[in-house]
Amino acid sequence: VDPEERWREVILYYKDLGAIEAMTRRDQEHPMASPPPEVQRNWNEIVQSQLDEDFEGEVRGWLKYGGFNVTREWLFTITAQYEMNYPGFCSGLLAAMPNGTVVHGRNMDYPLSIEINGKPVGYPELSVDVTFLRSGQPLMTSVTWPGQLGIHTAMRFDGWTFEQNTRRLGHDLEKNTGAVQQGGNLFGLLARRVME
Numbered sequence: 152v153d154p155e156e157r158w159r160e161v162i163l164y165y166k167d168l169g170a171i172e173a174m175t176r177r178d179q180e181h182p183m184a185s186p187p188p189e190v191q192r193n194w195n196e197i198v199q200s201q202l203d204e205d206f207e208g209e210v211r212g213w214l215k216y217g218g219f220n221v222t223r224e225w226l227f228t229i230t231a232q233y234e235m236n237y238p239g240f241c242s243g244l245l246a247a248m249p250n251g252t253v254v255h256g257r258n259m260d261y262p263l264s265i266e267i268n269g270k271p272v273g274y275p276e277l278s279v280d281v282t283f284l285r286s287g288q289p290l291m292t293s294v295t296w297p298g299q300l301g302i303h304t305a306m307r308f309d310g311w312t313f314e315q316n317t318r319r320l321g322h323d324l325e326k327n328t329g330a331v332q333q334g335g336n337l338f339g340l341l342a343r344r345v346m347e
Contacts, residue, residue, distance in 0.1 A: 152284075153208065154205050154208025154209045154212065155208045155209070155211045155212040156212060157208075157209055158212050158216075159212060161281060161295065162212065162213060164279065165217075165277075165297045166217065166219075169267040170265075170267060170272070170297050171219050171221060171297055171298075172218075172219045172220075173265045173266060174265060174297055174298070175217075175219050175221055175222075175225055176220065186228065190235070190324070191228070193328060194227060194228070194231050194234075194235055195223070195224055195227050197231065197328070197331050197337070198227035198230050198231050198337065199223075199227070201331075201336065201337050201340055202300075206340065209300055210223060210226055210300070213226055213298065217298075221298070225298060226298050226300065229296070229297070229298035229299055229300075230298075230299070230300045230301060230340065231337055231339075233303070233315065233338060233339070234327040234328075234337060234338070235327070236324040236327070241259060241316065242257070242258055242316065243255070243256065243257040243258075243304075243314045243316055244257075255306065255312045255314065257294070257304050259273075259274050259275040259278060263277075277296055278294050278295070279294070280292055280293070280294055281293055283305075283346075283347065285347070290308065290347065291305050291306060291307040291308060291346050292305065292308070293305035293306075299339070300340060300343075301337065301339020301341075301343045302342050302343045302346060303315045303339060303342075305342070305343075307346060313345070313346055315338055315339070315342065
């Protein structure tokens with residue numbers, strides 16, 4: 152599938168839901184407001200430097216179908232939200248049942264709350280489960296949020312999973328900026344490529 156068209160149905164779902172309009176409001180009190188301009192400029196360059204042609208096509212698709220205030224900068228902020236030190240995220244569990252079956256679970260206890268059509272909505276309501284295909288066959292499933300290019304949680308159908316949990320240690324934004332400027336990778340983009 153052409154990368155520009157790959158997320159069309161998901162983007163239109165979020166658009167019809169009102170999620171894109173709500174999440175891209177230009178309200179500085181909004182929980183997904185842009186970071187300070189100098190931080191945004193640095194991270195725009197960082198994210199851009201790590202986009203391959205496939206991801207670049209997906210960005211074009213979001214810009215084509217998203218409408219409202221969807222910009223490259225907004226997509227880049229979503230792509231680097233862990234590295235840019237957004238609030239603490241979820242917890243996960245990995246356990247084995249007595250018969251050897253491994254269970255991987257993740258909760259959605261995020262602090263985000265936006266208003267859509269007069270109702271408060273958080274990440275649990277904004278999450279969709281997508282199935283990635285390879286040669287027309289299911290490859291992996293991943294929980295996805297509006298504007299997300301990489302992955303934070305995914306399960307391959309051949310039996311292995313990925314989950315990112317961030318634990319804040321202080322000065323994370325500065326440390327993460329330095330790390331990627333020295334050649335580090337944005338975890339979500341890299342994790343998606345590894346899982347693919």
